[in-house]
Amino acid sequence: MLHILIGTLIVLVFLVGAFLFYINYTDYLPEPMEELQIIHKRNRIITNQSFELVSWNIGYAGLGKEMDFFYDGGTRSKTTQSETRRNMDGIAAFLQSNPDVDFWLLQEVDFHSKRTYFMDQSIDIAHSLPEYNYVSAVNYRVPFVPVPLSSPMGKVDAGMMSLSKFTPRMSRRYAYPLFAGWPDRMFLLDRCFIELRFNMGEGRELVLLNTHNTAYVEDQKLMDLELKVIHDKMLREYESGNYVIAGGDWNMNPPGLVTTNGYGGHRFVENAVKISEDFLPTGWKFSFGKSAPTNRDVSKAYIKGNNPTTTIDYFISSPNITVLDVETIDLGFEHSNHNPVRLKVILQ
Numbered sequence: 001m002l003h004i005l006i007g008t009l010i011v012l013v014f015l016v017g018a019f020l021f022y023i024n025y026t027d028y029l030p031e032p033m034e035e036l037q038i039i040h041k042r043n044r045i046i047t048n049q050s051f052e053l054v055s056w057n058i059g060y061a062g063l064g065k066e067m068d069f070f071y072d073g074g075t076r077s078k079t080t081q082s083e084t085r086r087n088m089d090g091i092a093a094f095l096q097s098n099p100d101v102d103f104w105l106l107q108e109v110d111f112h113s114k115r116t117y118f119m120d121q122s123i124d125i126a127h128s129l130p131e132y133n134y135v136s137a138v139n140y141r142v143p144f145v146p147v148p149l150s151s152p153m154g155k156v157d158a159g160m161m162s163l164s165k166f167t168p169r170m171s172r173r174y175a176y177p178l179f180a181g182w183p184d185r186m187f188l189l190d191r192c193f194i195e196l197r198f199n200m201g202e203g204r205e206l207v208l209l210n211t212h213n214t215a216y217v218e219d220q221k222l223m224d225l226e227l228k229v230i231h232d233k234m235l236r237e238y239e240s241g242n243y244v245i246a247g248g249d250w251n252m253n254p255p256g257l258v259t260t261n262g263y264g265g266h267r268f269v270e271n272a273v274k275i276s277e278d279f280l281p282t283g284w285k286f287s288f289g290k291s292a293p294t295n296r297d298v299s300k301a302y303i304k305g306n307n308p309t310t311t312i313d314y315f316i317s318s319p320n321i322t323v324l325d326v327e328t329i330d331l332g333f334e335h336s337n338h339n340p341v342r343l344k345v346i347l348q
């Protein structure tokens with residue numbers, strides 16, 4: 001009996017070791033900065049000074065109102081295939097219903113993942129916006145995520161997309177620092193932001209940054225280390241005379257966050273981490289909707305007024321940009337655990 005137990009233990013240790021070796025060997029290790037391929041659909045230069053942008057974390061069409069998620073304290077690792085398809089169709093319909101948007105900044109787009117039944121959501125999005133140029137960047141590529149043990153997430157290949165009516169001059173992926181140690185880091189996201197650059201004439205450029213910052217971290221010092229990367233990038237670009245807009249899912253409350261109009265009937269809860277008031281010099285603007293949340297708790301299916309909600313999706317713009325309007329578009333978390341945020345600006 002003892003020999004059987006020892007033999008079983010040796011086999012288990014070997015299998016776990018072999019699995020970790022395989023994951024380590026295939027670990028996605030992006031460079032600090034990488035060029036991204038721009039998919040050109042339409043050649044159009046910028047001639048106007050006013051723009052409309054929308055940032056939306058689409059929750060890989062897997063975190064609709066019916067979903068609870070194990071990372072947030074729920075029990076499930078994915079929704080059904082039919083619900084995933086329904087969510088993706090709803091997301092595509094929203095994209096198509098907003099033709100006035102000049103730039104889309106999207107986060108949590110699945111390219112080929114078990115949790116979304118291996119659909120390539122970038123194709124759905126590109127088909128929904130056929131005249132937009134776009135880029136995509138990977139921030140989550142793992143051949144097999146072994147949790148939860150009862151229903152492992154399996155293969156994940158996902159990232160972000162930035163889409164534009166105009167032709168970018170260049171696009172890059174900038175990596176954020178990794179917080180986790182080995183072996184945890186092999187199964188977590190490799191966070192980043194996407195840069196799009198557009199010629200504006202007279203030696204100036206419009207620089208758009210699409211960010212998706214780290215979640216599930218309550219240590220403000222760690223989050224500040226990550227923020228420093230995009231902070232320094234924004235300041236360098238502005239000091240060079242460029243226009244800068246950064247938007248996305250920051251996974252932190254913005255400074256000065258207050259709610260109005262009863263938060264649309266939602267239950268407001270502050271985030272554990274937030275961007276400090278002195279993050280940027282005077283003149284830089286944080287733009288966020290005050291009358292509705294951008295993110296809901298996914299520990300259980302969505303019930304308005306019951307789930308905790310907060311604002312972690314917003315824009316930051318440089319002093320040479322005037323903000324005309326900003327709003328959170330309250331979709332009731334129907335197809336994603338995030339609501340989109342719309343920003344209207346004019347360049348000075």
